[in-house]
Amino acid sequence: MKLRDLPAADLCRKPIRTAVLTVIAVVLSAAAFGGQLIVISLQRGLDSLEQRLGADIIVLPEGAENKVDLKNILLQGTPGYFYMDKSITDRLAEIDGIEKLSAQYFLVSANAECCTVQVQIIGFDEDSDFTVKPWLKEAYDGRLNTNEIIVGAGLSTRVGHTLKLYGVECKAVGKLEKTGTGLDTAIYASDETVRGLIKASAKQGIAVLSKQSPEDVVSSVYIKAKDGADIDMLAAKINTEIDGTQAVRTRSVMTETADRLNVISKSITTLTVAVPVLAAVIMFAAFYLISNERKREFAVLRTIGFSRSGLSRLVLTEALITAGAGGIAGVILTAAAVLPFVGVIEQKTALPVLAPKVSETAAYGAAVVVIVLLTGSLSAALSAYKLSHIDTGKILREGC
Amino acid sequence: MKKNILGIAELLTALLLTIGSFTIFKACGAHEGKYMACHWAQNAVTLIGTVITLLALLRILLKNKGIKAGLASGVFLLAVSVIFIPDSVISLCMMDTMRCHTIFKPTVIVTACVLAAVSGIDSAVGITKAGKDK
């Protein structure tokens, strides 16, 4: 018999009491960690989208549905296409206040070799590009040759492997970093490759897109404003000076997303706070009730020679063991329940979701366990005080 | 009942894995009569899940402690192998946003991990007990 075995013996011999306290700690930790994990993943997704777009203004063909299509492409990865005359690029270049501009051409694959789903193919101009290449995780040497592509992180194709699009073997020479946005499932190619793909589609009898070649049309133009330029003014100028287009401030796409994210985040944060507070209150009540039924046990321990601080330590150790076990279990269970299902959350919320790195997740988990331990010890503090200050003489005299 | 609690937990988890793999968390469905790569991963999970279910059932029904421990070890090894079926052993579809990536793969992995943990504890306990009885 060693003194350090006493808390464990107390906990093991009262399995139901221990299980109830542990479950409360699991709920507390799962709510705090799960809620936090989702809120952080959404926030990171939004930040990532902002950085990923890298432009101040996106110019699209006029029409509300085009804006919706763009949002679907960016947020959900739903492939889409819309076109406007290529000459718009030259006209945009004449407008003051623009530092960089780069046009992109959207094409949708009929299907890729493996899967009967459509993939967004984006033709981009390598010379003017400032939105794709900064995200290259696995870089390639030189330029994109014909039938060479860069793939998003959400596609399983590895660098060096090929992918058949409209029957054309395309070699993946680069892969982008994961952003948690819809652009993760896109394929990037040079205009030349895109032209080849359109021809191939025509050969296969899928000729709907062939009339609109990247030689004549573009889908969108990404614009970076000069430092200090008034972006709203610039957008307004584009809208008035160039017919048939709409200049969308990327921040407006972001604002709507951010607003929705705020609503979701607030609800989750409320739950993240409310559930642990409720759990802490229940834990406090549980410890308090337990302290009433353990008075005689502690009076006996006093007669054996336990000091008041020794008794407090015993109560707090038991609380820390249950809270620690529950806290760790809660974090592990939540990580297992949330992290593998980030994809589903992304689809169901239609928001960009980017789970934090393993080290960051572990740090959040550790922080939550510390919070649960603190809550457990604070909840047990009153009963520790009460039990260590019992009137031993009175309890023994009553003989109950 | 108390003695078989781990065995029952194994059987229920194995049933969830087997039946779930072609119902609630099945992979992507057929498009225009064509099955995608993930379909074969789903079939493999269903097949191994069925074998695990039968082993878990035998683990409950048979009396010999040594055999029970052996069956639990078999369940453990098969459960570990199931973890690697989606995407590692058998490729899934190309895009991360597809059902086989968002639902099938994570659910199969989580369920197989739970099964591996339960059967791992069961086989460790079983082997220790069987060793002591000798």
Next chain:
Amino acid sequence: MLISAKSIGICYRKKDRRIKALDGVEISLCGGELTVITGRSGSGKTTLINVLAGLLAPNEGQVYYDDTSIYNAGDKQLSSFRNKNIGYIPQGQSALANLTVMQNILLPAALAKENKQEFAEYLLGAVGLEKLKNAYPEELSGGELRRLAAARALINSPSVIFADEPTNDLDDDNASMMLKLLKAQSKRGAAVIIVTHDSTALDFADRIFHMSDGRIITKENEHENTLCRPLVS
């Protein structure tokens, strides 16, 4: 002389009534003697031994162990003193439900950071619980629990032993065994103080005190302090 209580007074309130549980009690106890305190229920016997054992600070008076007033010491010091020097057999059931019989007996030794496994085995035999050493208290009868409490009180070979109704729940044979065990402790030099209604305990007594209304009314075989043998340490 080792234990002396001077002008001990204990008061408490019960429904606006002020009750004196102990009223100016003076008592001296010696090592090597078995003292029996008798009296009707509510006469203050248990309160007195709680005060003497350092479990209940009196409102008035002082308790001295070898000229040291125990209630002047801090809680840690007093608790450690109690652990090493005082064995206490409380009234009623006092086994710790979460520990086995053996663990219950070894707990005071564990608190004193001592390994007394062998002595615990001996004590188990002495109280007739050797076959139940791995049992939990819920499996024991009332009499077995009293014997367990006695063995636990003796594990650290204390120099003072307080026993509150030690023969309650015991049949005649076991009651006699318990009293013999306590007498043996006094023979080895410990001061043994028994609070009881059981008249057979009087046969083992070196000294007898009768209590009524919080006061000691008669003292039998009372002697001068100077005659006291020093307590074993």
